[in-house]
Amino acid sequence: MEITEHIDALRREGLLLADAAARTELSAPVPTCPKWQLADLLRHIGSVHRWAASILGQGLRERPGQAGEFAAVGPVPSDDALLAWYREGHAALVDTLSSTPSDVECWTFLPSTSPLAFWARRQAHETAIHRHDADAAAGVPGPAVDTTLAADGIDELVSGLMVRGRATLRSDRRRTLLVRTTDGVGSWHLTITQEPPTVTTGETPAPADLTLAGPADELYPLLWNRLSAGQARQVEVSGDESLLDLWHNAATI
Structure with missing residues (x-):
């Protein structure tokens, strides 16, 4: 897949995730992630999106923060503002990937043709899998992944x-x-x-x-x-x- 195709997939899957969350209580359990409620899912994916955007946007050459932490994401809001916060982070990541030069140099953790290609691919799949989780929390299967x-x-x-x-x-x-x-x-x-x-x-x-x-x-x-x-x-x-x-x-x- 081309970088633009991954970005399009990220955009599409992220919007579907938000749609599923919008019709579901934040306290709803996520059957595919048994320890989570929907609010936990939104906090996780919203933080991951901001973390990835910060690495690309700042051209960071080393992993920010300690292993298992998503650094530079800022404060996570209260539940009332959680879905809007997720939407903002998703849109910002799409914009960052779309505007970042193809020759950007930054930290990655899998082989790829370029750092930009890596992050577009990784975030497309991070979001698609968690969209599946949001659909499971909503209790209604979403459209099949392309x-x-x-x-x-x-x-x-x-x-x-x-x-x-x-x-x-x-x-x-x-x-x-x-x-x-x-x-x-x-x-x-x-x-x-x-x-x-x-x-x-x-x-x-x-x-x-x-x-x-x-x-x-x-x-x-x-x-x-x-x-x-x-x-x-x-x-x-x-x-x-x-x-x-x-x-x-x-x-x-």
Whole structure:
């Protein structure tokens, strides 16, 4: 996907998230994030948007703040103003990404063609996944994520986030997982050991202990642990299903 496509996705998914929040009580539980209420979700995504915009806007070369903290976001308002605060931060991030020069240099944490490309992609998927959470809190499914965005998000998760040294997807014995889209947009073959997983892609992947095959827009939330295999009605699960438990417990961000 191009940078402009990621920015468009960020804009679209962020507006859908706000729409879901607007028709839901802030105290509503978020089923896909069991420890959260909707207010917690808005505080989190609103802070992430401001954090990312500050890194880009200031051209920060190092991660601001300590690990796990979102620095330079300013005070979080009371619940009465929380949705408006979220909307402002979302719009500001879209504007920052749209106006930042393509050759900007700043801190990132995954390989990418450029820092701007990294942040546009990362924030598009951060927002799309949390839009799914807002829909879950509202109790009404939103529109399916675009197939191209979903496939791109699978790739970012599997080939990027899951192979980082700090990722926790590990196994005492060698195990393999094949993720294959049935709408013609890709496949990912993971080898999981005590070291960071390795991933290969291609149209004719090797067999695996467990294969997940289905449309990208169902595999995307499934792999992000927002959808169970039982809820993903078009995903075919074949092989060692205990690997799904390993994924659910260890493939966390």
